[in-house]
Amino acid sequence: MIDRFNVLQELNGKNGGHAALRQVLLPEPLPLVGRETIQIVLIREVQDYTILRTEETRELNTVWTQGTKGEVERVAFLGPKQKAAESRQLEGLLRTWNAEAKRTVEKECYLKSQLCLECPRCLLFGATDVSKGSEKGANIKHRIVYGTAFSLLPVDPALRETHTFNGVDEATQRTGQTLGDRESVRPGTLFASVVALRGVTETELVLTLKTILSCTRYGAESRIGGFVRNHALGIVAAHEEVISPLELTVALAGTVTPSASDVIEKLDDYKNQCATPAAAHVLTKQELDALLEAVQKVSVSKELLDAAYVTAKAFRKKQDGYLKKSKE
Numbered sequence: 001m002i003d004r005f006n007v008l009q010e011l012n013g014k015n016g017g018h019a020a021l022r023q024v025l026l027p028e029p030l031p032l033v034g035r036e037t038i039q040i041v042l043i044r045e046v047q048d049y050t051i052l053r054t055e056e057t058r059e060l061n062t063v064w065t066q067g068t069k070g071e072v073e074r075v076a077f078l079g080p081k082q083k084a085a086e087s088r089q090l091e092g093l094l095r096t097w098n099a100e101a102k103r104t105v106e107k108e109c110y111l112k113s114q115l116c117l118e119c120p121r122c123l124l125f126g127a128t129d130v131s132k133g134s135e136k137g138a139n140i141k142h143r144i145v146y147g148t149a150f151s152l153l154p155v156d157p158a159l160r161e162t163h164t165f166n167g168v169d170e171a172t173q174r175t176g177q178t179l180g181d182r183e184s185v186r187p188g189t190l191f192a193s194v195v196a197l198r199g200v201t202e203t204e205l206v207l208t209l210k211t212i213l214s215c216t217r218y219g220a221e222s223r224i225g226g227f228v229r230n231h232a233l234g235i236v237a238a239h240e241e242v243i244s245p246l247e248l249t250v251a252l253a254g255t256v257t258p259s260a261s262d263v264i265e266k267l268d269d270y271k272n273q274c275a276t277p278a279a280a281h282v283l284t285k286q287e288l289d290a291l292l293e294a295v296q297k298v299s300v301s302k303e304l305l306d307a308a309y310v311t312a313k314a315f316r317k318k319q320d321g322y323l324k325k326s327k328e
Contacts, residue, residue: 007202007206007291007294007295007298008021008022008025008202008291011290011291011294016281016284016287017235017237017281017282017283017284017287017288018283018287018290018291020237020281021038021205021235021237021281021283021291022202023237024036024037024038024237024238024239025038025200025201025202025205026199026200026201027201028201028311028314028315029123029143029199029200029201029204029311029315030199030315030318031138031141031315031318031319031322033141033143033198033199034198034199035198035199035239035240036198036199036200036239037196037197037198037237037238037239037240037241038196038197038200038205038235038236038237039194039195039196039197039234039235039236039238039241039242039243040194040195040196040197040208040209040212040232040234040235041192041193041194041232041233041234041235041236041243041248041263041267042149042192042193042194042195042212042230042231042232042233043190043191043192043193043230043231043233043258043263044077044082044149044190044191044193044218044228044229044230044231045188045189045190045191045228045229045230045231046185046186046187046188046189046190046191046227046228047187047188047227047228047229048187048225048226048227049184049185049186049187049225049226050184050185050189050218050219050225050226050227050228051182051183051184051185051219051220051221051225051226052075052076052077052078052081052185052218052219052220053183053219053220058182058183059183060075060155060183060184060185061075061076061077061078062074062075062076062155063076063148063150065150065246065249065250066246066250067154067250067253068250068253068254072154072155073154073155074150074151074153074154074155074249075150075151075155075185075189075191076148076149076150076151077148077149077150077151077191077193077218078148079146079147079148079149080146081218081219082146082149082193082195082218083125083144083146085215085217085218085222086211086212086215087111087121087125088111089211089214089215090120090121090124090125090207090208090211091109091110091111091121093207093210093211093214093300094119094120094121094305097300097305098305101300101301101302101305102302103302103305103306105119105309106118107119109121109122113130115127115128115130117129117137117140117316118309118312118313118316119309119312120203120204120207120308120309120311120312122140122312123140123143123204123311123312123315124142124143124144124200124204124207124208125142125144126139126140126141126142126143127139127140128140137316137319137320137323138319138320138322138323140315140319143197143198143199143200143204144195144196144197144198144200144208145195145196145197145198145241146195146196147193147194147244147245147246148245148246149191149192149193149194149245150191150192150245150246150249151185151189151190151191151249152190152191152192152249152252152253152255152258153189153190182221184225185219190257190258192245192248192249192252192258193245194241194243194244194245194248195208195212196241201311203304203307203308203311206295206298207308209232209292209295210295210298210300212230212232213230213232213292213295213296215228215230216228216229216230232288232292233258233259233260233262233263233264233288234260234263234264234267234282234283234288235282235283235288235291236267236271236280236281236282236283237280237281237283238271238274238276238279238280238281239275239276239279239280240274240275240276240280242267242270242271242274242280243266243267243270247270248263248266251266251269251270252266260285260288260289261285264282264283264284264285264288267282268282
């Protein structure tokens with residue numbers, strides 16, 4: 001066993017959710033990923049005007065989905081938008097933690113053209129080796145999975161707002177003609193989101209939760225808005241993905257402000273519908289609260305960072321072994 005926070009062991013959970021969670025956590029990450037799966041169920045709460053659009057248009061991403069009374073149009077918070085923000089958040093956290101611990105990182109790592117393939121971020125979110133010729137190594141497959149999050153409420157004037165913007169002449173302080181407009185999601189909008197982890201270690205689970213809980217800027221033009229608060233309201237451990245973001249959205253339809261109890265109730269319902277219900281375990285509210293509190297208390301020390309980077313290098317060595325076998 002190379003790295004371990006021992007968070008779950010310190011919670012003294014011999015039975016129930018914490019014990020089930022330990023069963024799907026690996027002692028070290030492996031190139032060949034099994035189906036040990038942890039789903040983190042989130043409500044993403046928009047707290048400032050947030051622009052969720054594609055780059056080609058200035059319109060919000062929306063989609064028609066099933067509702068309690070037929071089809072409804074919802075705002076779509078695309079998976080790549082969530083992943084990009086949280087991948088960069090982990091990258092930034094590692095940079096800060098390393099500086100505070102006075103650690104020297106051998107290879108500089110940043111998105112998107114200078115990935116080191118030897119750090120916890122690359123190991124979890126995946127990375128491509130851009131070397132050429134005989135020096136090209138194996139790529140790293142992601143072990144964190146995102147899906148489109150959907151607004152709990154349908155799109156209507158209460159959910160979206162359009163703002164115009166223009167430039168001001170510094171000499172005359174006149175604005176002149178309007179330069180354009182932007183369509184935003186209004187503050188208070190809630191999105192049902194699910195992030196899945198596959199074949200991860202306890203260290204990676206802790207780092208993921210710290211990343212999600214600390215990440216606050218999403219969408220386009222986040223320099224002037226895009227503040228989103230993430231609430232972890234459920235965790236399920238299984239051999240498969242038990243619930244999708246759309247299923248969660250439809251299940252929570254009609255709930256004004258979903259609570260952890262609401263989410264856990266829905267997870268229990270979907271757990272009984274999965275391929276192997278006996279292998280699926282939903283954390284109770286008490287277990288969830290205890291885990292999140294323990295994660296918050298974790299201090300990312302030099303020793304823990306050293307262990308995490310050693311784990312990443314060991315993973316690359318395993319990949320190198322498979323690469324050599326493929327060339328024999």
